Amino acid sequence: MSNSKGSHRAARGSGRTAVARPPAPLPAAAPASVPLHERLTLAAWAVHAPTVVDRPSPGRPPATGAPAAPGGRAVARRAARRHRAPAGPESLRRLVPQALVVAFLAGGTTAFVACDKAVTLDVDGRPRTLHTFAGDIDEFLADEGVTLAARDSVTPALGSGLADGDEVVVRPRR
Template sequence: MSNSKGSHRAARGRGRTEVVRPPAPLPAAAPASVPLHERLTLAAWAVHAPTVVDLPSPGRPPAPHATGGRAAARRAARRHWAPIGPESLRRLVPQALVVAFLAGGTTAFVACDKAVTLDVDGRPRTLHTFADDVDELLADQGVTLAARDSVTPALGSELADGDEVVVRPRR
């Protein structure tokens, strides 16, 4: 037994064998009733002999477009594309709505989320919040303010991503 690549495949019968058929007879000169592009296609056959790829596989019928030329292949390709009917739209509309809502929700989540640093009595912590202003942030975090506590920025100020809110009690 040899160690060459592929020898185990050949021993088990998995090797690839190519069937080479003799080339089909070349077509005779096309009559004038055949369209010009078909005559040019037939003329190309006269210049290039068929290859293994051009020949049909053994045991398989030829492809439908192989018998009628390029024009038949184009017509067959157009037949596969059916216009969108009402049944397709009934399925497509709910799917499009789901995708739109998911995209809109994700965009709103990313746009409204803010990373804010809240410093209460010298203990800073970074928070992710949807609060619009300082009052809402402090209420969400359960921070109660006394009358003399200082808050920077001032209560009611708008929050932006990266802001720092500092709460210091006055004694």
Template sequence: MSNSKGSHRAARGRGRTAVATPPAASPPAPASVPLHERLTLVVRAVRTPTVLDTPLVPRQVRPGASGATGTTGGRAAARRAARRRKAPVRPESLRRLVPQALVVAVLAGGTTAFVVCDKAVTLDVDGTPRTLHTFADDVDGLLDDQGVTVAAHDTVVPALGSPLADGDAVVVRPRR
């Protein structure tokens, strides 16, 4: 005699007797079917159906839903329908978009202001010329930025207070 606990014990009547009797809801098995097959039928009848147990038939479409043939069309059709139902713009995306747009606008404005207001000017003090970039609007601002002090008798061309443009040359000659 074998020590295995297979289905042959149930066929001889040594198995679990509580499971051997089918529940009242399941149809009675014919007497010609062996006991171990009857137990299999009982177990299958008692367990809840899973996705694998459901037949593969197309689902019916609700009235007014997409799909005129009565079937949904599969996963791709469901994705297309979800995209159509999606709101055009979410408030969360606007909350992210507005600060980003402000940062881009500030950077673009700052770059534009730098390019427009930056001037390349030649400053000649005592015969030593040097080219420099400045944001000064006039000659006074340029000399103040460079730390050049002008006495009352010094010559400044163009005159103090004159507006600066890109490419101008400012000459400062002290009187001796």
């Protein structure tokens, strides 16, 4: 016996036979001008228990079998989104930590960009462009590992502030 049509039990001959339900009567409210396939669809709706989709929304009049509003379900969904209740304290409890994380990330990024300086260091005629967060010449030279002897000259002077685009020249005296 072929199993291509019907259930697997029917194919094995379980002895059960399917009982065909009689078709539901056509609704009386459907006028004759409504096409047959729509009348059959309306008749099929009457045989199941109402679901969440079939029940009217609170505060709205129940459906009367009239045709749907222009635009259909998408328009109804957008209208429902517009009429949502304002955010409660529970959603604010989730929103505040997220906002703080975003603020700290934005502040940290801004501070990083603002404090980063591109400085040219020229030691004994060999210039290099370096990026630093140092605030003055002493800190910059210490970060770069430049050791100074007592007679070495540094331009600009030690202890002076450091800005983006500055050039620090270190010349050893022989």
